[in-house]
Amino acid sequence: MAIHYNRENKTFTLSTKNTSYQMKVDTYGVLIHTYYGESVGDADMSYLIDLRDSGFSGNIYEAGNKRDYSLDTLPQEYSSSGVGDYRITSVSVRNPDGSDAVDLRYDSFEIVPGKYDIPGLPALYGGPEDADTLKITMKDRVTRLCAVLYYSVWEKQDIITRSVRFYNGNEKPVILKKAVSMNLDLMHGQWELMHFHGRHCMERQMERIPVMSGKMEVRSTRASSSHHHNPFAILCAPETTEMAGPCYGVGLVYSGNYSIQVEKDQMNQVRLTAGIAKELFAWQLDPGAEFCTPEAVMTFSGEGLGRLSSNFHHIVREHLCRGKYKHERRPVLINNWEATYFDFNSEKILEIAKGAADLGVEMLVLDDGWFGKRDDDTSGLGDWFVNEKKLPGGLAPLVEQVNALGLKFGLWFEPEAVSEDSDLYRAHPDWAIHIPERRPNRSRYQLILDMSRQDVRDYLYERICAILDSANIEYVKWDMNRNISDVYSTNLPKERQGEVCHRYMLGLYELLEKLETRYPDVLWEGCSGGGGRFDLGMMYYYPQIWCSDDTDALERIRIQYGTSFGYPISTVGSHVSAVPNHQTGRITPLSARGIVAMAGSFGYELDLNLLSEEEKEEVKEQIRSFKKYYNLTHEGEYYRLTNPWENQLYAAWEFVSQDQTEALICGVQMLAQPNSPSQHIPVRGLDPQKQYEINGNGQILSGRALMGGGLNFPRQEGDCMPVEFYLKEKK
């Protein structure tokens, strides 16, 4: 068992292969956090707790005159609110008597084999061979509010997941105003926060900043995890590198409003919390009712950021992504969006499909514009009926012809959105989220359907099934092109309006689950104007997500670099598009666009018929190599070899097979310089004892030599020039 309770010390120790996590029930029933880091066995780590009398940090009543015992300075497992801890609260309520206090004390525990589920929410999955679960019940003895702290321990993967289940034991309703999924208190050390911010077309830009005294927050209140801040963060020591040093990673398995807060307190201790944002949230918990927080996934690595990312990559690939395409090779696709935008008909699509099939592409994806009155983005969303002016006879004849070319067929939807100029909106204006008497904020000319409504979900389910059943559709791209505002549901009473955003997510997850159960063989790709909802919550439903609307190779290097900290390559939708690039106007070689897109689930987003014969040959070669290296890139270990924020001249990354018999090192010389020094990169993850041949050219070096010496990029002229080294074990 990876979970051990020591009755004498009252400590709970969660052990994984390389880490220990410990908490302890103290004299007053407060659950204190004593340790998270390198394995320490089950030693009682509470010797580290250094109680001090600090001015203006009060003492709980039971501590009498013990002035050194204060919730305000103690490391805790799940911080209370309004009873003497002035730091970030884990929970906040409005009690039946109007007060705000929550004082959670230890009540009982249970250890069960296997992984817990969270009703209605995505979460890691696994059997008793994968994980064990600890449930600790905490109670407020006055209000009878209970919080059951769930921990699943993934021994092999060095992962701990957390979620909290609230139960109202009172005979009157209580309003939950805040309920985070996890709280981590670090007593010692200097820490830096790594977070992943950005904007549309520029998602997950990595920033690493010292944790200063006071509070920092990464969050979204857009009812979507957002382009602007990803629900994933890392705390690391200033000396932590890719290869060495301590670091903690936290990712939320949630796609709606969230907040990750970090506070350095008066004692230089650091608290990190992650969960649903408290803005736009107030959940009425009726007597006997339960509320479950989303799941938080945590890992600790004492061996740098590379190991931390690897832990996330493994757990996401094996225990979050599901379905046929969890491991099966994803087809190389061509998407018509940047080739045609809204201006297409069956002939044009078939031309694109033919050209692509000749070069080895395996699936045609028909993007926005195939339904309703949809010739631009001002109308049609919600009318999920085929536009027969563009596609005479519906989808079936087109899909049959595409299939006859040897291509699968995929289709775009944006189910959560509605255009005011649509039959759906004219029939059901109340289905769109808006506040009565107030004109709603428009974004991309569209409004959002209220996914908390059963009738909305039923309509979407019926329409999507009707379309999917009308032809052989083997892929769905589920897009979402605006963020929420004017939060209100005409379906909920006024005292429940604070529940709309979370109920929206619950409704969306329910619909996705229903559809995926009905169509288990469909490949689902998530999208939200690119990577606006690139999060662990969505990965439970889609094994890949369109990473960004920015397909420029240079920009993508930074976007994919940031993305790789928390998410595996297999989840990254990445395409080769035309030049000049539609987002930046930049011209980059096809070869560089190819090598960058191959660090993802690969495809094309242009009309391949417009390429020269030479370029077409290059595309054929790219597809061959994507297929050849698929196992390496999608199932292998991924290593970041350079940091594109520090090194603006060249970037490199590496894939190593799990058995270390082959490796692929990819790079791009981003900016050429005259008389440049050698562009040197490290090599990682090889077996030091094995011999490797480089690029099949007869040059053989041991793993030890290659990892000791690294490699030099060959000298090339020009910006954005790709580099590839393939290392194969030579026996």
Ligand code: DGJ
């Ligand atoms: C945004 C997506 O990210 C694009 O790929 C494309 O599908 C458009 N929406 C279509 O409206």
